[in-house]
Amino acid sequence: MSALLRGVLLYGEGEPVDVLVDDGVIARIGTDLDAGGAEVVDARGKVLLPGFVDLHTHLREPGREDTETIATGSAAAALGGYTAVFAMANTDPVADTQLVVEHVWRQGQAVGLVDVHPVGAVTVGLKGEKLAELGTMARSAAGVRVFSDDGHCVHDPLLMRRALEYSKALDAVIAQHAEEPELTVGAQANEGEVASRLGLAGWPAVAEEAIVARDCLLAKHTGGRLHVCHVSTTGTVDVLRWAKARGTGVSAEVTPHHLLLTDEVLASYDPVNKVNPPLRTSVDVQALRAALAEGIVDCVATDHAPHAPQDKDCEWSSARPGMLGLQTALSVVAHTMVATELLDWRGVARVMSERPAQIAGLPDQGRPLAEGEPANLALVDPDARWTVRGSEFASIAANTPFEGMELPARVVMTMLRGRITAHEGKVCG
Numbered sequence: 001m002s003a004l005l006r007g008v009l010l011y012g013e014g015e016p017v018d019v020l021v022d023d024g025v026i027a028r029i030g031t032d033l034d035a036g037g038a039e040v041v042d043a044r045g046k047v048l049l050p051g052f053v054d055l056h057t058h059l060r061e062p063g064r065e066d067t068e069t070i071a072t073g074s075a076a077a078a079l080g081g082y083t084a085v086f087a088m089a090n091t092d093p094v095a096d097t098q099l100v101v102e103h104v105w106r107q108g109q110a111v112g113l114v115d116v117h118p119v120g121a122v123t124v125g126l127k128g129e130k131l132a133e134l135g136t137m138a139r140s141a142a143g144v145r146v147f148s149d150d151g152h153c154v155h156d157p158l159l160m161r162r163a164l165e166y167s168k169a170l171d172a173v174i175a176q177h178a179e180e181p182e183l184t185v186g187a188q189a190n191e192g193e194v195a196s197r198l199g200l201a202g203w204p205a206v207a208e209e210a211i212v213a214r215d216c217l218l219a220k221h222t223g224g225r226l227h228v229c230h231v232s233t234t235g236t237v238d239v240l241r242w243a244k245a246r247g248t249g250v251s252a253e254v255t256p257h258h259l260l261l262t263d264e265v266l267a268s269y270d271p272v273n274k275v276n277p278p279l280r281t282s283v284d285v286q287a288l289r290a291a292l293a294e295g296i297v298d299c300v301a302t303d304h305a306p307h308a309p310q311d312k313d314c315e316w317s318s319a320r321p322g323m324l325g326l327q328t329a330l331s332v333v334a335h336t337m338v339a340t341e342l343l344d345w346r347g348v349a350r351v352m353s354e355r356p357a358q359i360a361g362l363p364d365q366g367r368p369l370a371e372g373e374p375a376n377l378a379l380v381d382p383d384a385r386w387t388v389r390g391s392e393f394a395s396i397a398a399n400t401p402f403e404g405m406e407l408p409a410r411v412v413m414t415m416l417r418g419r420i421t422a423h424e425g426k427v428c429g
């Protein structure tokens with residue numbers, strides 16, 4: 001299949017060009033290119049970016065196919081501009097064996113809309129007691145390079161030390177859900193004024209920061225590679241700055257919802273706003289935006305967490321934490337980072353594609369927009385404005401905290417190795 005994108009702006013910069021995609025790669029970039037037999041896409045005024053890479057997606061298969069499947073999650077990813085996603089291990093059964101990670105990998109390939117890379121659990125059953133067979137998962141057909149107990153913190157420092165040692169040997173990364181469990185027993189909302197006012201048990205920032213500090217020390221000590229999931233506090237940014245300055249092998253992600261929402265939205269008591277880690281204060285939001293712009297926080301990851309209505313339309317304390325993210329990520333980043341001039345589109349390519357691909361060691365993702373490079377691409381309309389409707393998403397679940405919000409910019413086309421996977425809001429193939 002070949003396609004010619006006419007009049008597109010590479011990274012939103014410079015003069016419009018034509019981009020000819022053929023045989024899975026960017027074959028030519030120039031002006032007034034001859035379409036030949038290629039499908040012509042009018043891309044005037046659109047921004048071309050490398051396809052996005054999500055290091056943190058919950059696809060819920062196996063186990064909770066009532067909320068998301070690899071097929072529906074892949075469709076949501078393609079519509080959101082993603083060409084690769086990392087499917088978290090907290091499925092049922094847990095992705096802690098070769099069997100499960102290979103199942104997820106093969107399902108993803110069979111669907112074929114996005115590269116689905118299974119994340120392997122760090123500990124057996126996410127129980128935090130015994131290391132899972134990291135080597136077997138790494139050597140499996142799925143080639144696992146990201147390990148995480150996400151949803152749970154690897155709390156035991158000796159286990160975390162060993163996992164980081166393995167990460168070196170396996171050229172992998174340990175993605176930590178940083179939450180000191182002793183400090184968050186019963187916690188429901190960011191510890192502070194809002195939680196007190198609403199009568200919700202507090203979730204202190206230090207529960208995250210203490211684990212990030214410990215793990216940075218362990219990463220430095222072992223020479224292993226640590227990735228900090230969903231950074232949510234100013235103090236974590238300070239710790240990351242310190243750790244990076246002393247040459248620690250650490251990277252970090254921030255979610256779109258932590259770049260936009262604060263705990264003030266909890267006043268409605270709507271559990272759609274319940275998430276782990278919790279929404280923090282406007283001071284934290286500003287610190288996270290600045291850290292992402294500066295590169296202290298490396299990338300954006302969605303933490304796309306679909307939940308069934310019965311797990312969300314209930315009392316706050318019994319609701320499950322988590323929010324959808326795949327189909328709104330680009331727009332929330334445009335709203336919080338581009339409209340505020342903290343990032344330009346080249347910066348968006350860095351935080352949504354290049355850095356996550358590097359962190360996970362994906363050789364054919366997050367590549368430059370240049371001739372001969374694989375055609376993993378996201379085409380964005382920077383001038384679009386649209387209103388979020390969870391019911392219109394490809395996901396089975398509809399738990400978006402951005403419901404009814406008008407957001408800027410929208411992904412209009414996604415290509416995976418030269419094949420159009422989504423176009424104008426429709427999944428292709």
Ligand SMILES: NC(=O)N[C@@H](CC(=O)O)C(=O)O
Nearest residue numbers: 058150151275276305321322
């Ligand atoms: N991020 C979330 O709020 N939820 C995650 C897991 C978790 O971190 O609790 C989920 O799997 O639903």
